[in-house]
Amino acid sequence: MRILVVASTLPAGQRLKVALGHEGLMVDTVALDEDPGAVAAQTGPYDAILIEAAGLTPGVIGGIRAVARQRLGVPTVVLVAAATPESEAEALDAGADDVLMAPMAITTLVVRLRALQRRMLGHLSAWITIGNTTLDQANLALTVDGRDVRITRREFDVLEMLFLRRGSLVTKADFLQRLYGSDEGPDSRTLDVFICKVRRKLAAAGAAEFIRTAWGRGYMAEEPPPAAIAAARARFAEGHLRRPNRLTSPAKAWAEAA
DNA sequence: CCCGATCACGCGATATGTCT
DNA sequence: AGACATATCGCGTGATCGGG
Numbered sequence: 603m604r605i606l607v608v609a610s611t612l613p614a615g616q617r618l619k620v621a622l623g624h625e626g627l628m629v630d631t632v633a634l635d636e637d638p639g640a641v642a643a644q645t646g647p648y649d650a651i652l653i654e655a656a657g658l659t660p661g662v663i664g665g666i667r668a669v670a671r672q673r674l675g676v677p678t679v680v681l682v683a684a685a686t687p688e689s690e691a692e693a694l695d696a697g698a699d700d701v702l703m704a705p706m707a708i709t710t711l712v713v714r715l716r717a718l719q720r721r722m723l724g725h726l727s728a729w730i731t732i733g734n735t736t737l738d739q740a741n742l743a744l745t746v747d748g749r750d751v752r753i754t755r756r757e758f759d760v761l762e763m764l765f766l767r768r769g770s771l772v773t774k775a776d777f778l779q780r781l782y783g784s785d786e787g788p789d790s791r792t793l794d795v796f797i798c799k800v801r802r803k804l805a806a807a808g809a810a811e812f813i814r815t816a817w818g819r820g821y822m823a824e825e826p827p828p829a830a831i832a833a834a835r836a837r838f839a840e841g842h843l844r845r846p847n848r849l850t851s852p853a854k855a856w857a858e859a860a
Numbered sequence: 861c862c863c864g865a866t867c868a869c870g871c872g873a874t875a876t877g878t879c880t
Numbered sequence: 881a882g883a884c885a886t887a888t889c890g891c892g893t894g895a896t897c898g899g900g
Contacts, residue, residue: 754890791864792892798865815864 603649603762604628604780605715608638608665610655618654621708626755627715628780634661639668647776650715651678653698658682658689663696670697677718681706713740723766730765733810733826734835737765746807747835753803756781760796764813764823773820797821808838 607629609615615631622629632641634655642651651669655662669678677699690701699718716739728740736745742758744751759781763772777793801813810826
């Protein structure tokens with residue numbers, strides 16, 4: 603998840619960047635008086651915009667309006683230390699999607715940002731299912747027909763982008779910018795390798811293939827037909843019948859190979 | 861011929877084991 | 881218990897093959 607923090611002061615922005623970074627988010631910061639709307643439009647795409655301030659001053663409301671004017675289609679959250687019901691309403695009317703009260707646990711803030719992003723993309727809960735595969739955003743977990751599939755953080759991030767935007771093309775540029783930020787990221791082949799690894803793990807777990815390759819553009823998650831799900835389940839069941847009921851110890855395997 | 865898929869490998873970080 | 885060595889894991893990249 604890549605977010606833009608619009609901060610009232612440099613230290614506050616830096617603190618949020620570090621804290622959110624520890625939660626696995628990619629964070630860019632911009633000062634409130636540096637035209638955050640234009641910056642968001644230029645350096646995006648972002649998954650959310652977080653405006654941090656002590657209170658809902660006219661300057662902050664102006665910042666919210668500047669971001670809203672860009673029609674970026676991403677949730678805008680305001681984190682303030684104090685607000686009156688009137689100023690809160692003004693912030694929401696100006697284009698904020700939520701007004702949160704500081705201090706707030708960073709984990710709670712991340713959960714709220716994820717929830718808003720999810721809703722903006724049309725998902726009702728933290729569990730998103732495609733075919734017989736379910737992505738659990740709350741626990742950073744993946745299951746196939748209820749079975750856990752062990753995946754790494756990066757693999758989860760790649761899948762999360764596909765799940766959240768199911769049915770839509772996710773370009774390689776989108777992947778790399780959201781996973782690594784605006785700075786020089788790794789080669790786009792790195793993404794291909796993650797897709798390959800994820801596909802293999804999913805297939806081994808009995809998942810119906812749902813990642814479609816858009817040649818020269820990117821990848822897309824699509825609901826597989828029921829027949830594909832049934833076939834994947836059958837392959838998995840067959841594989842389990844063939845599998846030996848007891849693991850061979852390395853020493854025994856070497857002895858047998860010799 | 862270009863681009864995606866896959867394998868192999870190196871590097872760095874972290875976990876685990878062993879010795880003092 | 882602390883220091884050090886070793887193993888394991890995750891990530892990124894190079895090389896190669898095959899398909900569009």
